[in-house]
Amino acid sequence: MVVKRARMLRTYESLQLERELKRAMERKEFRLYYQPKLDLVTGKIIGVEALIRWDHPEKGLVPPLEFIPLAEETGFIIELGEWVLTTACLQNKAWQEAGYLPLLMSVNLSARQLYQPNFVQRVNQILNETKHAPECLIFEITEGIMLDAFHAPRVIKELKSIGVQISLDDFGTGFNSLQYLHELPIDKIKIDQSFIRNCTSDLNDATIVKSVIELAHQLKMGVIAEGIETKEQLNYLQQNLCNIGQGYLFSKPLPPKELVKNFNQIEQVMIRDGVPPERNYQIRIKESMENNRQEMLNRVKMQQGLFFKFKKMEGKFIHTLCDGKLLYRMGLTPNQVIGKELSDFLPLSFAEDLDRYYRKAWDGEEDVTYEKEINGIYYITSLSPIRRGGFVTEVIGASINITKLKQAEEALKVSESKYRIITENTQDLIRVINLNNRIEYASPSHETVLGYPPEVYQGHLIFEMMHPDDVVRVKNQYADMALSRNPMQTEFRLKYANGGWVDLEIKATPVFHNDKIKQFVIVARDITKRKQAEELIRKSEKLSVVGQLASSIAHEIRNPLTTIKGFVQLLQKEVDLPVYFDTMFSEIKRLEEIIQEFLSLAKPNVCKIKEISLNILLKQVLSLFESQSIMNDIQITKEFDLNLPLIQCDGNQMKQVFIQILQNAVEAMPNGGTIKVQMSGHGTDFVKIRFNDEGSGISKERMRKIGEPFYSTKEKGTGMGLMISYKIVKDHGGWIEMDSSINHGTTVEVILPIKNSNSGIRMDESKNLLLGKKDDTIEKITDARYLVK
Ligand code: C2E
Ligand code: MG
Ligand code: MG
Numbered sequence: 001m002v003v004k005r006a007r008m009l010r011t012y013e014s015l016q017l018e019r020e021l022k023r024a025m026e027r028k029e030f031r032l033y034y035q036p037k038l039d040l041v042t043g044k045i046i047g048v049e050a051l052i053r054w055d056h057p058e059k060g061l062v063p064p065l066e067f068i069p070l071a072e073e074t075g076f077i078i079e080l081g082e083w084v085l086t087t088a089c090l091q092n093k094a095w096q097e098a099g100y101l102p103l104l105m106s107v108n109l110s111a112r113q114l115y116q117p118n119f120v121q122r123v124n125q126i127l128n129e130t131k132h133a134p135e136c137l138i139f140e141i142t143e144g145i146m147l148d149a150f151h152a153p154r155v156i157k158e159l160k161s162i163g164v165q166i167s168l169d170d171f172g173t174g175f176n177s178l179q180y181l182h183e184l185p186i187d188k189i190k191i192d193q194s195f196i197r198n199c200t201s202d203l204n205d206a207t208i209v210k211s212v213i214e215l216a217h218q219l220k221m222g223v224i225a226e227g228i229e230t231k232e233q234l235n236y237l238q239q240n241l242c243n244i245g246q247g248y249l250f251s252k253p254l255p256p257k258e259l260v261k262n263f264n265q266i267e268q269v270m271i272r273d274g275v276p277p278e279r280n281y282q283i284r285i286k287e288s289m290e291n292n293r294q295e296m297l298n299r300v301k302m303q304q305g306l307f308f309k310f311k312k313m314e315g316k317f318i319h320t321l322c323d324g325k326l327l328y329r330m331g332l333t334p335n336q337v338i339g340k341e342l343s344d345f346l347p348l349s350f351a352e353d354l355d356r357y358y359r360k361a362w363d364g365e366e367d368v369t370y371e372k373e374i375n376g377i378y379y380i381t382s383l384s385p386i387r388r389g390g391f392v393t394e395v396i397g398a399s400i401n402i403t404k405l406k407q408a409e410e411a412l413k414v415s416e417s418k419y420r421i422i423t424e425n426t427q428d429l430i431r432v433i434n435l436n437n438r439i440e441y442a443s444p445s446h447e448t449v450l451g452y453p454p455e456v457y458q459g460h461l462i463f464e465m466m467h468p469d470d471v472v473r474v475k476n477q478y479a480d481m482a483l484s485r486n487p488m489q490t491e492f493r494l495k496y497a498n499g500g501w502v503d504l505e506i507k508a509t510p511v512f513h514n515d516k517i518k519q520f521v522i523v524a525r526d527i528t529k530r531k532q533a534e535e536l537i538r539k540s541e542k543l544s545v546v547g548q549l550a551s552s553i554a555h556e557i558r559n560p561l562t563t564i565k566g567f568v569q570l571l572q573k574e575v576d577l578p579v580y581f582d583t584m585f586s587e588i589k590r591l592e593e594i595i596q597e598f599l600s601l602a603k604p605n606v607c608k609i610k611e612i613s614l615n616i617l618l619k620q621v622l623s624l625f626e627s628q629s630i631m632n633d634i635q636i637t638k639e640f641d642l643n644l645p646l647i648q649c650d651g652n653q654m655k656q657v658f659i660q661i662l663q664n665a666v667e668a669m670p671n672g673g674t675i676k677v678q679m680s681g682h683g684t685d686f687v688k689i690r691f692n693d694e695g696s697g698i699s700k701e702r703m704r705k706i707g708e709p710f711y712s713t714k715e716k717g718t719g720m721g722l723m724i725s726y727k728i729v730k731d732h733g734g735w736i737e738m739d740s741s742i743n744h745g746t747t748v749e750v751i752l753p754i755k756n757s758n759s760g761i762r763m764d765e766s767k768n769l770l771l772g773k774k775d776d777t778i779e780k781i782t783d784a785r786y787l788v789k
Helices: 002-008 012-026 068-074 076-097 119-130 143-147 151-161 177-183 193-197 203-218 231-239 256-273 277-302 325-329 348-362 403-425 445-450 468-484 528-574 578-602 614-631 651-667 700-705 720-731 760-771 777-787
Strands: 030-039 045-056 060-062 104-108 137-142 165-171 188-191 222-226 244-246 306-313 316-323 368-374 377-388 391-401 429-433 439-442 488-495 501-513 516-526 609-612 634-640 647-650 673-682 686-692 735-741 745-753
Touching: 012 045, 012 068, 012 076, 030 076, 030 256, 045 076, 045 244, 045 256, 068 076, 076 104, 076 119, 076 256, 104 165, 119 151, 137 143, 143 165, 151 165, 188 193, 188 203, 193 203, 193 222, 193 231, 203 222, 203 231, 231 256, 231 277, 306 325, 316 348, 325 377, 325 391, 348 368, 348 377, 348 391, 377 403, 429 445, 429 501, 468 488, 468 501, 468 516, 501 528, 528 578, 578 614, 609 614, 609 651, 614 634, 614 651, 614 673, 614 686, 647 651, 647 745, 651 673, 651 686, 651 720, 651 745, 720 735, 720 745
Parallel strands: 045 104, 104 137, 137 165, 165 188, 188 222, 222 244, 634 673
Antiparallel strands: 030 045, 030 244, 045 060, 306 316, 306 391, 368 377, 377 391, 429 439, 429 516, 488 501, 501 516, 609 647, 673 686, 686 745, 735 745
């Protein structure tokens, strides 16, 4: 219609009008009238639309449609438009300053204005000049503006960027409306008055109005109805959730002064003709609930989930809705569920199980959730009761698929169990410590290493069973670790179940979660044996030093002894007392023998396997004990099988073994007694040397430990002697057997092969053992105990 008229005017008449418009501007004949817009929920005036009039000296008020099209055609609209914008902004500002609540000012824009160069800058300038907030300005544009699909959208976006709102005027009369709605940043849709006019009489128009409102809400836009003239139209719009209304029912466009005067009267219309506020709110709440539900449904659908509702009907929970991809995955369809109760489409036991949760939600419990599996699909469901008037009227359920999550969890469990196997079976102590230094986890190895089951440690402070001398130092080290966030290594002692301390070497590592220390993991290793081995090295070094010293002393003694022997021989010729001299000589000889023995024992421990007569060797050893046994009132008896063959062995080492055994026997008999030494064949390939004493004996418990390093039945012993003896005998291919009972004495049997099948290398190891030079010392030493039967 507008276009037709414009064409018609391109005549003489139009030239005349053009001249008149310019003159009207000079003579200030244009007026702005304002028509109020009301919030259809609160009933309050929230804004006005500025509508231009020409106060013609002869024709009176000329309506815009009679001059706007021409102004657009001639370009005068640009000047006119700037005047409208400036006047509207100034007016709005003036109202605000007069104390009225801030109103939204709507100003109509022509297409021509939008194409004006620097239009947006000009708008900005006017807003600045009039000090009008951009947020309170709404430009009403018509769909016709969109004909240029390139320029207009750009300008509209620019306008949005300075904060001005955009409303699409006369919606429904133009073309392509829907397309633009998606592409442009439009805040409000204004339904054209032609639809409003018949919305209560024409079903088509009613449907259009309703649909446009719904569409606007879907697109999160406000919706305005213009041209509301009747109460029925107003009510229809309110029922259908239209946000804002404008029309003669409230007020015609009025000059500013008159409008202000009528404010109260205008708002009274809403009270008189509008839907009662309570009812109105209900409508809105219903709407928002519906929206939420819709949103939830969409979301569940998007997540490939499942959405359902149920109600209690005649004592049964009947599903009133059910949809979503997950449902199909479970092998079900909406038809199988809707109108049915659980037991209609699920196995009875499963239905009964779910029924429990349904009942809880129906009884009003919020956040009822459950995790289940149907046909290999794992899902989690949450139920929320919906109340009306304080009663639960239905329950909404939403499920999501967690099958993938479950699978990941399963995979995690497998890898976790791998770690658990390591943790549960290692000999190292593994502990998890919380930030308060309490033990959260203690590995089963605690029982073997410390003697207490792991439960004893759980929840206790790590310092509780620590050696008091270590506590302060370790506390500081822990504090340092928490500060530096770096792993640390240290050593401390923990109490062993039946007394004593276990030396531990520990490595503590902080465990982080989101860059914060959450726990510490401690791996501790029992280094008691290593410590003892270190001690052994120390001791054996001492022994070898003492040995060296002893051999040099032996040399020192031998020299003066030679001198003494020489002089005694000389003296023998002068003094005739043969009995004395015989005694002296035999004593000197004995001294020499002892020293000789000493020197040969102390010689560097190079293994020398030779054919040796055990008979001779044992006699030499026994001679060393002669005086000691007399002093202790001990008798040593010999029972040797003289037909035994020579055996292959290292004589010095064997002597060491026998000396050790005899020494132990002598020390075990402080009140005297008999030591029987027997030697006999043992099968065809072995000989057996048996030492039997009548000493204090060794308990069964101690017997088991003999041969382990540092196990000594003697108060000051290191236990090394017997351990080395075991080792030597083993290296010769033999073994030692022991039997003892308390107060009845001990029997030690050394069984040696006649032919030594072991290589010299093995023999060298026993030397290394003594010197403690090898890392695997501990292994070697502990081997010895297996020889004890
Ligand atoms: P519009 O922007 O759609 O304005 C609404 C028109 O409907 C106005 O006519 C208004 O008076 C009228 N109206 C409002 N309520 C009712 C109602 O209940 N019943 C009826 N029958 N009509 C109602 P108006 O003032 O004659 O303006 C006509 C058109 O002229 C406007 O349509 C707008 O497109 C244009 N216009 C008005 N002022 C300006 C302006 O400053 N600049 C530009 N570019 N165009 C303007
Ligand atoms: Mg308008
Ligand atoms: Mg309109």
